[in-house]
Amino acid sequence: MLTRTPRGSSNKNHLLVRGITLWRCIADDFEQMILVGKYDNGERLPAESEIAARYGVNRHTVRRAIAELGARGLVRTERGSGTFVKTDKLDYRIGQRTRFSEIVAAAGHEAEGRLQGHRLEPASEDIAGRLGLKPGDAVVRLEIVRASDRVPISIATTWLDGQRFCEAAKIFRRVRSITRMLEHYGISTYRRKWTRIGATFTDAVDAGRLRLSVHRPVLVVESLDVSPTDEPILTTRGRFAADRVALIVES
Amino acid sequence: MLTRTPRGSSNKNHLLVRGITLWRCIADDFEQMILVGKYDNGERLPAESEIAARYGVNRHTVRRAIAELGARGLVRTERGSGTFVKTDKLDYRIGQRTRFSEIVAAAGHEAEGRLQGHRLEPASEDIAGRLGLKPGDAVVRLEIVRASDRVPISIATTWLDGQRFCEAAKIFRRVRSITRMLEHYGISTYRRKWTRIGATFTDAVDAGRLRLSVHRPVLVVESLDVSPTDEPILTTRGRFAADRVALIVES
DNA sequence: TCACTTGTCTATTGAACTAGACAACTTACC
């Protein structure tokens, strides 16, 4: 019988790390291989039983690892057929009409936005300037995690005028969409005025929220949405998992 | 009763990572704090019960984390008194007479050398040149992990003339010291001829063997030891945990 | 002596991992 032998000569020893579960080690191993291109997009992974044999572990352990890869959005599993690498990115087109749920739905996926936190705070100079307020004026701050087919795509901070949209969090939690939330305030249409794009890497916190490893690339997107009459409505600062999204700007 | 609540509001949630044990997260957290200097050398850590309360975990879990920190050589625990940060480094003086066990013993610690692997191989051009052999000549290669008070200090590869020292591995395993191993060959004295020092970072393999995190600094030390009559005896390539050792060269 | 610290013990619960079996599905081949 195979048992965990800390100093033995088992063939899975090379990835046994104290305090880290086996399935996590195997998942990280495969993530690494996929990210460096040892498996192409659409390529089939070895069968679960073969992976199990290769690492010298039980098939259930491999299944747990593959489930993790699925949660990270790296693979898609088809019963009877196999597990396939999925490294194609969601095309996120940035234009005047930029709506997360519409982009995801158009790509044939299921959109989801979850409010992770909110508060009323005084506007910084930067935020006040964007929204046409005075520094220190109350603004509503929303922290939203967006996912496509349960895979986290971005985490975004959204600021709105605190007087006009003081119920924003409560409404968003119910309708689960910025567009529908704004409809409650009688705003049926709005457009993107500008978008600033930068890049950085995940820290431990972002990595957890986006289900990424640390030090993975992140697109930092700041934007301002305005009404048809050019009144500022909301401004955001989002972090997109660059492994899962490509921003497209047409000009 | 406190249970692991994946989406609850427990105060330990901020460090719960799927597939990584709690004690490991806490140990990594403290390592980070110690390395960044939030605790000075010799400073006492909070009591186990206080740490447990702070993270919202059981004291046993904290004890497991502290045991890990001890294994990494970051702290020393004294019964009845407390756990103290230990970030002072072993002074490893490089001179003509450089012997690991003597250095460690002189510092009041217990030296240990463990042979992790060995083989007979053809000498590379570099190694042959150092030992005064022809490329392709047989050399004995030893992989040795050295520790001070059970804390790994270095991993070293040592090459010797394969003809003259063909029993080197067997003897080393018994006497557990290069110096005593050479005595079996009638070599009672030898001296360091040259030492080359470089630096790099731990990869996953080195990190495991040295009980370090990945991307910690490593001193790369190559050297040649010769007999009193300048005959090459052995050459080494060692990797020292820079968090635990400082090399001292006097001139 | 007393308060506080680490060390050790027992017991319990849930997660991780192993083992084996079989169902459900896909694909290729006859």
Add this chain to the structure above:
DNA sequence: GGTAAGTTGTCTAGTTCAATAGACAAGTGA
């Protein structure tokens, strides 16, 4: 169309490890 081989999905069962809970021993220091 049917079959067989190969794949993922699900179930039961058992062992080991992680974490909790509580109690008490043993040591430190004022």
